[in-house]
Amino acid sequence: MTAAAQQQSLAAKVARLSASPEEMLAAANKAVASLRGEFERWLAKDIAAMRQMLNAMTSEDARAAQARDQLRRQAHTTKGQGTTFGYDLVTAIAGSLNHYLVEVTGERQRINIIRAHIEALDAVARSRMTGDGGAAGQALIATLADAITRQA
DSSP, X not given: OOHHHXXXXXXXXXXXXXXXXXXXXXXXXXXXXXXXXXXHHHHHHHHHHHHHHHHHHTXXXXXXXXXXXXXXXXXXXXXXXXXXXXXXHHHHHHHHHHHHHHHSOGGGOOHHHHHHHHHHHHHHHHHTOOTTOHHHHHHHHHHHHHHHHHHO
């Protein structure tokens, strides 16, 4: 690319940044809102994948450790996406699952607790429970936390 072409390219990029912060924020919010339906589809696929990873974790071979790591990474990714798309409860549940998979290791991990997190994510997704889920959402989080505490 010639120096003149680089300058033109840079000038075009700077021109796009000439919008006010309010205009840029409005455009970003509009883009995120347009992807909310996509997130709901992504979340459903992610939950199905988490179920497959959970099934692989119950195997007695090397796949179990790999599946556990994949599930932890998926929970971390889902945690990061939830709030972006208005699903704070998804973020809380996925964050709890991620924390559990990091902090509780090896034979101390309980499949029923991992499954409860995945089923909670599924319930939130199917009911399209946005935000923190209100009283029902807080009760769900408390139930998961209590199950983890009882296991310890």
